[in-house]
Amino acid sequence: MIRDQETLNILLDTISRFVRERLVPAENIVAETDRIPDDIVAEMKELGLFGLSIPEEHGGMGLTMEEEVLATFEIGHTSPCFRSLFATNNGIGGQGIVIDGTPEQKAHYLPKLVTGEYIGSFALTEPDSGSDAASLRTTAVRDGDFYVLNGTKRYITNAPEASIFTVMARTDPAQKGAGGISAFIVERGTPGLSLGNPDEKMGHKGSHTCDVIFENCRVPAANLIGGREGIGFKTAMKVLDKGRIAIAAISVGVAERMLEDALRYACERKQFGKPIAEFQLIQAMLADSKAELYAARCMVLDAARRRDQGLDVGTEASCAKMFASEMCGRVADRAVQIFGGAGYLSEYGIERFYRDVRLFRLFEGTTQIQQLVIARNMIRAHNG
Amino acid sequence: MKILVPVKRVVDYNVKVRVKADGSGVDIANVKMSMNPFDEIGVEEAVRLKEAGVATEVVAVSCGLAASQETLRAAMAMGADRGILVETDAELQPLAVAKLLKAVCDKEQPQLVICGKQAIDDDANQTGQMLAALAGWPQATFASKVSIADGKASVMREIDGGVETLSVTLPAVVTTDLRLNEPRYATLPNIMKAKKKPLETVKPADLGVDVAPRLATLKVSEPAQRKAGEMVADVAQLVDKLKNVAKVI
Numbered sequence: 181m182i183r184d185q186e187t188l189n190i191l192l193d194t195i196s197r198f199v200r201e202r203l204v205p206a207e208n209i210v211a212e213t214d215r216i217p218d219d220i221v222a223e224m225k226e227l228g229l230f231g232l233s234i235p236e237e238h239g240g241m242g243l244t245m246e247e248e249v250l251a252t253f254e255i256g257h258t259s260p261c262f263r264s265l266f267a268t269n270n271g272i273g274g275q276g277i278v279i280d281g282t283p284e285q286k287a288h289y290l291p292k293l294v295t296g297e298y299i300g301s302f303a304l305t306e307p308d309s310g311s312d313a314a315s316l317r318t319t320a321v322r323d324g325d326f327y328v329l330n331g332t333k334r335y336i337t338n339a340p341e342a343s344i345f346t347v348m349a350r351t352d353p354a355q356k357g358a359g360g361i362s363a364f365i366v367e368r369g370t371p372g373l374s375l376g377n378p379d380e381k382m383g384h385k386g387s388h389t390c391d392v393i394f395e396n397c398r399v400p401a402a403n404l405i406g407g408r409e410g411i412g413f414k415t416a417m418k419v420l421d422k423g424r425i426a427i428a429a430i431s432v433g434v435a436e437r438m439l440e441d442a443l444r445y446a447c448e449r450k451q452f453g454k455p456i457a458e459f460q461l462i463q464a465m466l467a468d469s470k471a472e473l474y475a476a477r478c479m480v481l482d483a484a485r486r487r488d489q490g491l492d493v494g495t496e497a498s499c500a501k502m503f504a505s506e507m508c509g510r511v512a513d514r515a516v517q518i519f520g521g522a523g524y525l526s527e528y529g530i531e532r533f534y535r536d537v538r539l540f541r542l543f544e545g546t547t548q549i550q551q552l553v554i555a556r557n558m559i560r561a562h563n564g
Numbered sequence: 565m566k567i568l569v570p571v572k573r574v575v576d577y578n579v580k581v582r583v584k585a586d587g588s589g590v591d592i593a594n595v596k597m598s599m600n601p602f603d604e605i606g607v608e609e610a611v612r613l614k615e616a617g618v619a620t621e622v623v624a625v626s627c628g629l630a631a632s633q634e635t636l637r638a639a640m641a642m643g644a645d646r647g648i649l650v651e652t653d654a655e656l657q658p659l660a661v662a663k664l665l666k667a668v669c670d671k672e673q674p675q676l677v678i679c680g681k682q683a684i685d686d687d688a689n690q691t692g693q694m695l696a697a698l699a700g701w702p703q704a705t706f707a708s709k710v711s712i713a714d715g716k717a718s719v720m721r722e723i724d725g726g727v728e729t730l731s732v733t734l735p736a737v738v739t740t741d742l743r744l745n746e747p748r749y750a751t752l753p754n755i756m757k758a759k760k761k762p763l764e765t766v767k768p769a770d771l772g773v774d775v776a777p778r779l780a781t782l783k784v785s786e787p788a789q790r791k792a793g794e795m796v797a798d799v800a801q802l803v804d805k806l807k808n809v810a811k812v813i
């Protein structure tokens with residue numbers, strides 16, 4: 181749903197210009213130093229990128245899903261690590277509070293997420309619980325006005341930077357599955373919360389993950405999201421429905437950038453006396469990429485519009501996430517191929533994207549998990 | 565002090581324009597449009613003057629199609645307080661725009677008008693000068709620094725061989741050059757707020773201005789393709805070529 185086309189055009193133009201003028205020139209330095217320079221982080225906050233999808237009543241921009249994916253397409257035209265820094269506030273790190281938080285939790289935390297004063301993280305995955313998220317082992321035991329948390333979370337995006345964590349933990353040990361899980365807001369600095377060393381990753385340099393460890397970590401009961409036990413896994417799944425559309429959108433954005441770079445290279449690079457773009461085998465790679473990209477873009481927009489209409493998008497979000505992230509991987513592979521040897525050298529940047537986008541097929545549910553979700557929903561609908 | 569900033573909607577500077585097959589103009593169907601970059605510098609300067617407490621109100625004006633409303637909204641997102649759209653789908657030439665702006669000035673009584681030195685579509689570089697003449701106001705074109713004090717604007721302008729500083733009595737017209745400032749990114753919250761700022765629409769007839777073109781465009785064509793350069797082996801050969809082939813030394 182687009183609320184006001186004119187305002188949206190200006191917004192998208194501004195983001196696209198910021199990406200082109202400020203972020204693209206910083207891509208190499210961010211990759212080399214594994215760090216986004218402070219002045220760029222400050223500009224990203226100033227611009228308002230941390231509050232894109234937080235409701236207007238809490239100071240954010242309250243973008244609809246359709247507006248947000250259009251913005252994400254633009255943001256995807258540079259290294260995805262920039263988005264990762266503010267994406268958790270708009271997505272998995274902030275939406276738990278937006279969707280299921282109590283009025284007090286919203287009023288306290290959302291304005292700080294909007295400005296970027298707080299970075300939010302989402303802590304679901306554990307060493308022994310990844311795809312099978314409902315089997316998580318972190319426990320939360322009620323003790324007076326507190327819950328005492330014990331356990332370890334793994335690969336948590338922005339954990340080294342985060343001020344607050346949305347943590348899924350088991351409040352009811354008798355219930356092994358989803359029903360025993362609750363979600364908490366845990367502030368950095370809470371005694372008993374510690375962080376592991378930043379993970380060494382294949383790509384996404386500039387964006388950081390690490391373990392988050394809870395050892396008798398006492399969290400005020402007021403920080404139980406929604407104020408009710410046992411709904412935490414549902415909260416996490418609602419957050420991930422939105423998150424999956426967002427990952428699909430960033431996959432489209434980055435694929436557009438890679439294809440643009442590959443097209444430009446193909447038109448400039450000459451072999452056998454002419455631009456390689458004139459060879460039909462190169463054209464096939466360009467055309468296949470374009471068509472798949474277009475399909476993914478349409479899927480993302482459709483899923484986003486359905487979510488804006490209030491429809492259940494479990495299946496569509498998984499379809500879009502699976503197709504768009506796999507498409508992005510194929511486009512990355514073809515882009516490297518079109519660049520030839522240059523595609524393998526860091527100087528040209530395309531190998532960096534190739535490594536960065538590998539992640540899209542893994543996090544917020546692997547491709548296999550999306551397949552399971554889609555088929556499960558189909559079979560459930562058939563059996564009634 | 566009130567500042568009026570005219571803003572024009574033009575083909576975005578990143579777009580490679582194509583001449584229409586019939587030579588009647590350039591093809592702007594489905595092409596990305598943006599605010600003229602020199603006008604953006606004008607808005608930035610006006611907003612800075614307001615932030616510095618020198619100006620009290622910044623009014624953006626655009627003449628042209630209804631779509632120019634978006635350009636006004638962009639100016640308001642940067643900090644202009646309100647917008648005036650002189651709406652027409654007639655072809656507007658610099659003199660017509662200058663007359664429209666003169667009529668708006670009569671109504672609004674600004675102390676300062678900050679125009680871009682030229683628009684990047686037709687590169688006419690005439691509107692600001694014509695407006696100053698029609699209004700009988702002093703003008704300082706191609707400004708690279710503007711300061712206001714005691715009812716005067718002190719304007720540094722880049723000229724051949726150096727920098728000249730003019731002092732003009734207000735009300736006056738200033739046109740911006742590239743080095744005047746670096747326009748800000750409108751913040752996303754301000755873009756949302758711009759939607760709520762007042763925007764008034766008038767027609768040329770309401771202002772009593774005849775916008776009929778005075779010039780006829782006969783033909784538009786692509787510039788000739790540049791010929792490939794020539795590599796020379798050494799300095800001696802270069803000097804020889806410059807002397808005997810190009811005949812420039």
Ligand SMILES: Cc1cc2nc3c(=O)[nH]c(=O)nc-3n(C[C@H](O)[C@H](O)[C@H](O)COP(=O)(O)OP(=O)(O)OC[C@H]3O[C@@H](n4cnc5c(N)ncnc54)[C@H](O)[C@@H]3O)c2cc1C
Nearest residue numbers: 302303304305309310311335336337542543544545546548
């Ligand atoms: C850079 C990065 C950032 C991350 N950020 C976060 C974050 O912010 N918060 C968070 O909570 N998590 C985060 N994760 C974790 C991520 O969501 C998980 O890694 C992912 O869900 C997969 O879990 P796993 O690594 O345990 O793999 P596993 O679940 O062990 O899967 C291994 C393989 O087995 C397959 N598989 C598993 N079960 C099945 C099945 N039933 N049928 C078929 N195949 C199956 C998987 O598809 C995969 O191919 C992040 C991960 C990375 C790498």
